[in-house]
């Protein structure tokens with residue numbers, strides 16, 4: 361059987377309370393009992409000793425029985441029983457309230473009395489009854505001449521104690537009932553936020569609405585408050601991720617639909633107009649090739665990004681950045697077409713990482729610079745060694761990026777200039793890949809841009825070792841070209 365946490369908490373709490381209260385009753389009643397018994401014993405001893413003294417002082421003058429008959433009843437309260445016996449256990453005196461009954465005198469105590477000692481014992485008396493008895497010797501002329509037993513029934517005290525414990529038990533029962541009720545209520549109050557969190561989680565599971573939050577009546581800094589806040593933060597994060605994922609899927613479908621539409625349209629045309637002029641036919645095929653090529657690029661970019669999301673582990677080998685920069689520069693020059701592509705300083709610099717990904721990062725940056733810079737513009741590429749960082753700069757004198765677009769250019773599928781990006785076969789994924797590669801190499805990237813003036817992308821990567829290597833002289837073909 362599963363029991364609710366609230367009920368379990370209440371039961372534990374009530375059980376603990378019960379144990380504590382019972383302990384208090386046990387301790388309190390035995391303290392009361394001890395103190396009552398002490399009182400009774402003190403009184404009995406006082407009364408017994410008084411009788412013994414009376415007999416001692418009266419012994420020389422007459423028979424003990426007569427002395428007692430005259431005085432005992434007046435010195436003693438009526439609920440006290442007295443027996444005085446001589447050495448042969450014969451009765452010398454017995455108080456009237458005893459009628460013809462006797463008080464048991466165990467041999468052990470009788471002997472003690474005859475040896476001159478006094479003491480107490482408890483014995484049965486009547487039905488049902490218990491009697492506390494004090495015994496003492498009567499000593500005269502250095503010799504014990506009689507024993508005194510003074511007794512008192514304990515019935516009254518016993519009843520009183522029993523009633524006290526009985527009443528306390530009722531009080532405990534009521535207290536436990538109240539404690540359980542209050543405990544149950546308190547546990548409910550304490551657990552309410554958890555219940556609310558559970559209800560919210562259930563609602564989210566059922567409806568799929570990630571925008572729900574656990575309500576917070578008032579801010580609290582305790583364990584529950586922290587739990588609820590953490591839960592809500594987690595929901596916000598999930599919602600954000602979910603949204604991003606959803607938007608991403610929508611973007612992907614949208615991005616793929618456009619080239620597919622073009623392709624299918626062209627295919628339909630080609631099939632229908634077999635007698636199409638050769639020039640037009642060639643144009644359409646070229647367009648189809650461009651679109652297909654763009655789709656290919658987009659799909660491979662997407663594949664790379666999804667591997668990145670899944671935590672693709674990059675190689676960690678020594679990469680000579682200077683060599684890489686030279687290679688990329690050499691290849692890009694062929695595509696510059698009318699823009700001036702200039703290689704500035706190239707310091708020797710080695711980093712730890714994945715050569716292929718680093719190359720892709722460089723190519724993307726340089727391609728963008730070419731793409732968004734009109735003919736006649738200038739693009740500069742440089743690699744500088746700064747302490748323990750390598751700094752790659754790609755700057756152009758192109759169209760620039762508006763300030764409101766700057767924060768988003770590294771987002772997937774974000775294009776500041778949709779028409780131009782599309783016309784140039786851009787996928788909108790290039791800078792996302794750049795950002796990922798930089799991050800995966802523990803680097804940083806920043807952009808400065810002015811609309812109409814140009815843009816500067818700066819990447820800083822941690823070096824494998826501080827800059828010491830001698831600069832590789834630029835190959836003659838490169839220096840000669842500029």
Ligand code: ADP
Pocket residue numbers: 724728729732756758759760761769770774775776777778781782785786787788789790791792815
């Ligand atoms: P795309 O395939 O569209 O180039 P990117 O992710 O590489 O995708 O770039 C995102 C957007 O950032 C581009 O669409 C463009 O608007 C802007 N951008 C990137 N580089 C430059 C640059 N050098 N000059 C101006 N705009 C740029």
